[in-house]
Amino acid sequence: MINPETWMEIREGGFYCVPAECYVDPMVPVTRAVVTHGHADHASRGHGRVWATPETIDIMRTRNYVADETQTTGLPYGQRHDLGGGVTLWFASAGHILGSAQAVFEYQGQRIVAAGDFKRHPDPTCAPFEVVPCDVFITEATFALPVFQHPPLEDEVEKLMRSMRTLPDRTHIVGVYALGKCQRVMKTLRLAGYEHPFYIHGALKRLTELYESYGQDFGVWQLVSEIDRNDKDRFRGKIVLCPPAQINDRWSRRFADPLPTVASGWMQIRARARQKRAELGLVVSDHADWNDLLRTCRETGAGMVWITHGRVEALEYALKKEGINAKGLHLIGIEEAAGE
Structure with a gap:
């Protein structure tokens, strides 16, 4: 099995899929961007080409995040797409907002899921979260403290x-x-x-x-x-x-x-x-609370969990106590995510 860090790197613009030459939710203008959803801390202006769900692309247009010359590819949930370099991309629902998605990257028999922002509580305005088994799960940690238990x-x-x-x-x-x-x-x-x-x-x-x-x-x-x-x-x-x-x-x-x-x-x-x-x-949140963060990491069956944005250390510590290989990462970006 290849080392996932050799094909999914952390760069100044965010996560970078090396063989496909594209970023995930970059905060700076890039040539090729995969965007998980339309909040400002994940979707930004100036990209040359964007892959996202059709709903997210419409949201980005509504918010003037894509220019007329931006090339966009809308992928409905579950539709597989050749991203280039031997990488297959598809989206699974994240349950966060309309069109929000987990970006699923498959390369040489390995699967990395970049969850973006997600929640497990029911929401009548968007599709529910889908658990995707994977080798590496990239999760946010906005509410990653035991005190955060979101009520219905x-x-x-x-x-x-x-x-x-x-x-x-x-x-x-x-x-x-x-x-x-x-x-x-x-x-x-x-x-x-x-x-x-x-x-x-x-x-x-x-x-x-x-x-x-x-x-x-x-x-x-x-x-x-x-x-x-x-x-x-x-x-x-x-x-x-x-x-x-x-x-x-x-x-x-x-x-x-x-x-x-x-x-x-x-x-x-x-x-x-x-x-x-x-x-x-x-107490109304569009993010996973403490218990849902933990159970989601378990349910994916991921051998590695990469943690970004928020209470990184607390979630890393809790997952390691359960024997999960967790790694806290500190990306440049907005710490308190939009849609909190």
């Missing part, structure tokens, strides 16, 4: 709806990431019986429309900017969705008695909730 999203949505019943005159302003978190929260609220229109910040519009083009139904929603600024009572007892930075910004002053709320995996840490000035914290 339905429980956190019920917490929000209970707050609305208790405080019917307040406007619940919920800070959510524009890609993935926003749509997942909206869909789960609908499934829980929330019947009022959603009012959303303009920054959430294009990606919500993109999700709808893929068959998601969020019911009635309206841009806050389309409402008369003097009509504050319109928002009482309703949900307003916006980027997290806006919940305590001047923008929020247009609402009647706003109640700042943040939906994030970090809300499990009280200091983070205080830092965000959230009156209500919802």
Whole structure:
């Protein structure tokens, strides 16, 4: 068996597949890039050619991450593709957001899976995570500490709806990431019986429309900017969705008695909730928690686990205690991943 480090290297731009001459989720412009999903810490501008799922390519176009001259190849889950140099590439669902994928590289009888960001909790807005047996598994470690045990999203949505019943005159302003978190929260609220229109910040519009083009139904929603600024009572007892930075910004002053709320995996840490000035914290994460990170590494059967981004040392230590050959890596990039 060949040494996987001879054909999948760590370079300044990220992981580099040597025989196929391409990078995985590079943070700098490169000639050839395999992109696992559309968040800004994995998808960037300036690449000459991009391989991703069709949904991720559409997300990158929507966010202006690909230029007209960029060559794109959209691969649906499971479709095998000759990447060159004897390397076969295919994508498996990562369960993170719409179109998110694990990049599966096969070379000379060996398989390396670059998981990107992933989660194991159910999500009505994207395909569920698929366990792919492999020789090397590359995992993130955003929430790789035992304290992080993510509750079901339905429980956190019920917490929000209970707050609305208790405080019917307040406007619940919920800070959510524009890609993935926003749509997942909206869909789960609908499934829980929330019947009022959603009012959303303009920054959430294009990606919500993109999700709808893929068959998601969020019911009635309206841009806050389309409402008369003097009509504050319109928002009482309703949900307003916006980027997290806006919940305590001047923008929020247009609402009647706003109640700042943040939906994030970090809300499990009280200091983070205080830092965000959230009156209500919802533990909502699009990443695997501690238990799911451990069980995923086990279930892949990988002889080697490479760990990136986040609490690398803690996960490396825990896996080594179980007899798994784990290696913590420190890549240049954004540590607190988008869509947290």
